[in-house]
Amino acid sequence: MRLVVPTLFGLEGLAADELRYIGMENVSAENGRVFFDGDFEEIARANIRSRMGERVLLLLSSFTATSFEELFQGVRAIEWEQWLGKTDAFPVKGWSLNSVLHSVPDCQSIIKKAIVTRLSERYKIEWFEESGPTVQVQFSIMKDEVMILLDTSGPGLHKRGYRANANEAPLRETLAAGMVDLAHVRSGSTVVDPMCGSGTILIEAAMKARNISPGLMRRFACEKWSCFPEDIFKQERAAAKALIRKDVDFHGLGSDIDQKAVNLTRENAKKAHVDDLIRVSRLDMRRYRLPSDTPVIVICNPPYGERMMEKEEAEALYQIMGERLPQRAGNSYYIITSHPDFEHFFGRAADRKRKLYNGMLQCQFYMYYKRKL
Numbered sequence: 001m002r003l004v005v006p007t008l009f010g011l012e013g014l015a016a017d018e019l020r021y022i023g024m025e026n027v028s029a030e031n032g033r034v035f036f037d038g039d040f041e042e043i044a045r046a047n048i049r050s051r052m053g054e055r056v057l058l059l060l061s062s063f064t065a066t067s068f069e070e071l072f073q074g075v076r077a078i079e080w081e082q083w084l085g086k087t088d089a090f091p092v093k094g095w096s097l098n099s100v101l102h103s104v105p106d107c108q109s110i111i112k113k114a115i116v117t118r119l120s121e122r123y124k125i126e127w128f129e130e131s132g133p134t135v136q137v138q139f140s141i142m143k144d145e146v147m148i149l150l151d152t153s154g155p156g157l158h159k160r161g162y163r164a165n166a167n168e169a170p171l172r173e174t175l176a177a178g179m180v181d182l183a184h185v186r187s188g189s190t191v192v193d194p195m196c197g198s199g200t201i202l203i204e205a206a207m208k209a210r211n212i213s214p215g216l217m218r219r220f221a222c223e224k225w226s227c228f229p230e231d232i233f234k235q236e237r238a239a240a241k242a243l244i245r246k247d248v249d250f251h252g253l254g255s256d257i258d259q260k261a262v263n264l265t266r267e268n269a270k271k272a273h274v275d276d277l278i279r280v281s282r283l284d285m286r287r288y289r290l291p292s293d294t295p296v297i298v299i300c301n302p303p304y305g306e307r308m309m310e311k312e313e314a315e316a317l318y319q320i321m322g323e324r325l326p327q328r329a330g331n332s333y334y335i336i337t338s339h340p341d342f343e344h345f346f347g348r349a350a351d352r353k354r355k356l357y358n359g360m361l362q363c364q365f366y367m368y369y370k371r372k373l
Helices: 012-021 040-049 068-076 104-123 173-182 200-210 232-242 259-271 308-324 342-346
Strands: 002-006 025-030 033-037 057-064 092-097 136-142 145-151 190-193 251-256 278-282 297-300 332-337 352-358 361-368
Touching: 002 040, 012 025, 012 033, 012 173, 033 040, 040 232, 057 068, 068 104, 068 145, 092 104, 104 136, 173 200, 173 332, 173 352, 173 361, 190 200, 200 251, 200 259, 200 278, 200 297, 251 259, 259 278, 308 332, 308 342, 332 342, 342 361
Parallel strands: 092 136, 190 251, 190 297, 251 278, 297 332
Antiparallel strands: 002 033, 002 057, 025 033, 057 145, 136 145, 332 361, 352 361
16 A cells, blocks of 8 residues: 655655654655555554654545546546445545646545445445544645545644643644754753743653654544454554653753743643653743753744734844853754744854744744854
């Protein structure tokens, strides 16, 4: 089977490396998604262990279609009876870009009709009540090339299960995991976030250090599918739990000016089972001091100042950050923002920059890691 993991733009290469690391084969990355080969075991493993993937999709077919008849026949040719039971619900959603078949509602209708036609022929029934488990059908049409897929994940993989509550502008967990990976966080690292918000960066860093798979605290859509072997997820969860490191020398140090954010971080860290690795306190950035007794990795997501009234406040904050996060041998700094002049206000040029997307917002990830005295 060919499987597809969509990612936030900018994380494709990292997600591909991650999938190779957990044993996936024939991995290839392109804009916004990663392809690989696998069976039911790989579907379960990718859902449970992928930190940067948005979901795991099963590719059923790909073909060219420039008419509704070609679309109908291409979908009808798929062996839907292998995947859908007589009572399963199978909603259809998708998108079309730069294609002759540009009307998404019309494409949804044609695809649904083709599936019903195929199943009616195989099951010898005309009405499908769709009262059983949901098998989400997805389609994408790019330059007349159609892909028909099944969503095995259900809710996006960024929903780990530890962040029921968040502050006003939470960082998506998958993006935070990518930032942690780019910062080369290890089991013995000390990670600092002086504007920790709901704690996402610190928690993702601690989970990586302890090697806690991000999907261990949740369930996935395909677990309810009649076609999915029962014990696969049980086996993959057991394997993932066996990889958790008990004794790590990781330290997460967080602070925020807002006491509610501090409380949120503590609550979320406890839900993620990493509260023993994270200390957080209320502190204004203007009074912040980095630990001087150990090298640290600072990773943070400061306010971007997207709104006109907030822009000057964000720029003033960047100046304070430059003062409170001085160049020091052994320390490294990783900061994400959409502000185009961050380096000017921070006071020094980054050693490297990488384009990342926080949702649909294009940002730069500024990396300061070269040893300086």
